[in-house]
Amino acid sequence: MNTIYGVYQLMSMPERMLVFLVLAPLVGGFLSGIDRKLSARLQGRYGPPLRQPFFDVLKLFQKERIVVNKFQNFSIVLFFLFTLFSGALFFAGADLLLVVFSLALAGTFFVLGGFAVGSPYSHLGAEREVLQMVAYEPMVILLAVGMYQATGSFKVAELVQQQQPLILYLPGIFAGFLYILTIKFRKSPFDLSMSHHAHQEIVRGITTEFSGPALGLIEITHWYENVLLLGMVYLFFGFNPWVALVVSVAVYLFEVFIDMNYARFKWQLTFASSWIFTAVAGISNIIVLSLMK
């Protein structure tokens, strides 16, 4: 089990970042392929080949560039760059809190892109996207807080090598994080602002006016983000890398399963339930941890 961490420690921070930047889209793309295959099987279809997401994105990059606002794609570029930056920071082993804030910055650029085009569907999608961010943000911050309470450090490099299983200290935080992970992965019942499925009542939501390469970039960003989020799941089980890897993949499959089994919630329910779930699971966990000290 020490081989993974051995390799990790051998690499310098820039090398870790580079590995993330190169590998994450491959992993993210294949996960997306698994997602589509599994969803299809659950719906009784055959489904596309695993490498279909890559073909889709490549095709998007060959499409015509159609825009409403000539700056709209700039915000997507920023969304892309800052998501990569957050992920690179995370896998380099930097401060978890910094990763959380920088990811929020990336999300804000995405939302601003959605607002900037001035289309009603996109506006509504952007509005819902902010609402989703507000819904999950407390839990993401509490995740960092809980990790710090359990280990005394915010550094991912130290968190990941904890000998004791963090999941035992942070079960509430983990449950809360699973809950908001559905929002982050853009899965039903929380895929309000945009959805990969056809059943979208606000056209394509926040991405309505994005097409071609910009849409491709959004897709790739999403892959990077998914890998980053699964990395956070990994932290809970860092005591054993194999267990951690298996659980991370299992969590992803679990979210796909949830996706298939739920109809979309209204935004009111999404927002209120996320905050309440965060409050109950996350806060109780944090209070217990502070009493244990």
Add this chain to the structure above:
Amino acid sequence: MNLLIFLIVFPLCIAGLALVLPLGNALRRTIGVITAMVLSAVPIYLLVTYLDQGPVYFPIESHLVSSFMLGIEVLIAAFIVYISIKAKQYLTVLLVVVQSLIMIVFELTSGGSMEIENSLFIDKFSIIMALIVGIIGSAICLYAIGYLPEYHQHHKEVKDRRRYFSFLIYLFLSAMFGIIFSNNLIWLFFFWEITTICSALLIGYRNDKPSIESQFRALKMNLLGGLGFVIGIVYLYNTSHVMELDKLIRLDQSYALIPAVCIAFAGLVKSAQMPFSSWLTGAMVAPTPVSALLHSSTMVKAGVYVILRVAPALENTVAAKMLMLIGGVSFLITAFMAISQSNAKKVLAYSTISNLGLIVACAAINTPAAIWSALLLIIFHAVAKSLLFLCVGIIEYKLDSRDIEDMDYLIMRLPKLTAVMMIGMAGMFLAPFGMIISKFVTLKAFIDTNPGMAIILAYGSAATLFFWTKWMGKIISVRHGETEVVEHRVSRWEWFTLDILAACTVLVCLAFPLIASGLINPYITEVFGNVPPPEGFNMMVTFAMMVGLLILLPLGIFFFGYVNKNYKRVGTYLGGANLSEVTFEGAMASTQTIRLKNYYLKKYFGEDRLFNVGVLVSLTLLCVMFGVAFI
């Protein structure tokens, strides 16, 4: 020492001049510009001079000055009684009479025998405050030169009392300098009361019913705070014969606790924390420069300033915990309420109270890290918030509305102003800039002392993100086709101030490693002896992000605006055949018009419900704070 006295007396002289010189006079404007230059230059000079020194105290023969101040106080009290009786505000009369009586009796009985060693002092915190008051305060005065003529054009019913207005503003600045340099508590109280009366009179500038109401609300609340202040210093002198700020902090806690709580109470009122937040939200009836001044560099900052000063006397007490919770509750509740507001000035007001709540909470925690982030919050908030208020002031007249819902396509109608406003907003909440660094450190300070506060911060930050992002989105949305640009006739005074403040916002962000290492860290070392664990790597990363963004943004805007031609521009998808930019042909050949509105979530964050909750909770906490201090 002469410089400190100069900074207090100079604006006073200018105030006198402003009252005398006729309006529209070129000399008047020249003096305004010179004053702004002097008031910005002197604090910078102070910074350079006192940078390498610890706190410096200046002995002054204070008896004469104190008697003089007492005389002025009596005059002011008489004036307040006069205007209050005229407006039938008897509670105000009662408050001012009680307060003045205590003060007069106190000075007559103990004033003669009082030994005061050092009446004035300067340390790094005072310098930071002086820079804020000097640069931002005087920039706002310049803005007022361009703004007020237009204000009177739009409000013909308001009597033109511009001379009186400038007089009050300069007097206000003078009193602010007084507050930040006074070590003598009697002097501090004197300047404190001057800011109270000045702010109230400025709020009532319009002289119509709502303004008068807001004026007296502000006056009543702040006089109540002042009463707390008086009781605090009288108690302090009678128990321990101390009348100086530095000695108060070094005093044994059994003596210092009650005065510190009383002074902190006055600070809570002045910084508009819950339950006293309504005076600040009511203050938006005043002309924009007043709001900008109250919210950024003066009034509310004076409140948190004294709280930060007396906080060491509260260390490790239940009272400090209560103070922290009051700050936390104010932070959370007002951030929530800001979501439900569409009035731009009200959103800004709630965001101010929210940020001050965070500062108060940091002060109450009083660990090196907490104080570190409190100081950064003060700096960043002052710059960005004044900028935003001044922008909204201009928008209000160009669009004839201060409602965020009317700010559609603002970037097409007022492009440059929108750009400036984006800078301000980014400074208020966006990740690498300003506030977020301080929030970052605040969160760490909270976790170490009280995880409950970390939870409050987690929810409050999410709410903050919400109301800023949706506002930002509103102003940058674009529609196809031509829109009338209404940016003409923004006076060069206003532009000048906006440019300066926008540049300041960017500069403090860029210079923040310097500010931290040059001013804040040494101050922390002076107070605590040890510097907080350096966040070296994180500071580097945030700084890299900031520089990256500052390079990327102009480059990207240039590229997408001028270089990139490889695109086809189309109208938006509206769900039917587009007839124009905002209409389309819907079912049954009907013409449908689109309108974009934001979410306000009144059901969850409505002011009517949350405000009462906040007042009740904070009032309870306040009672407990006093209760535990007096037991």
